[in-house]
Amino acid sequence: MTSKREVEIAVISDVHLGTYGCHAKELLKYLKSIKPKMLILNGDIIDIWQFSKRYWPETHMKVVRKLMKFVVEGVPVYYLTGNHDELLRKFADMHLGAFHLQNKLVLEIDGKKAWFFHGDIFDVTMQHSKWLAKLGAVGYDTLILINSFVNWGLKIFGREKMSFSKKVKESFKDAVKFINSFEQTAAELAVEKGYEYVVCGHIHQPEMRGIETENGSVTYLNSGDWIENLTALEYNNKAWKIFKYEAKDYETDIEEEGILSDSEDLHSKLDINVLLQKIKLEIV
């Protein structure tokens, strides 16, 4: 096997494990091909919304195991919550060894402030009260609370939750409009807060571009998804890029068999005791 590619920061989002659309095998190949110094999972990794016990293939479990392996090896892994895994929000700010469960993350990367969050808060705020999303005084966690409250309210009145995929189906023109205003809202909020990078997921639209706002400019990034685009964001040598998974790059490298044998290896090494021991070591 060829040596693993070193990546300073890798960001993935919208994997939707537990759904038919998820390209778990491809993601597994990608994760096995890199050696990240830090891994950011920017929301909707496990699809708890659509989760059914009937659909949980072995490859999906292998992705979870691979992520756990990074944690055991001491790679900082940030699991940022999304709307399809919003049940995890009540456990936010939980830290277990190298594993961190949070709603958002702010990092200083080579002197520049980067703001990571999934981005679903804009669904409700953009539709019902755009000013709310832009209100700098309201913290991100407060917005999440308001969002859950609005969704709860919608449910009470028999209306469905805000869902982006639904919007796409409704009309392509609306989707383009939605993506544009999503990116613009994220950029405006980030400029207001003094961040140089704003990194989202949620809209399944990989992107990397500078956005000008009235009050300044910001680099907007989106890690895309593992349903259609099969993309990740990678930061190396002071620059971001969008990684796109191409089947041809992986054909000879790790075939089915490789994945299987490696996972058997994982079975033996990655029992819960090893994990607990590791966590204990970190605490001591």
Ligand SMILES: [Mn+2]
């Ligand atoms: Mn989402």
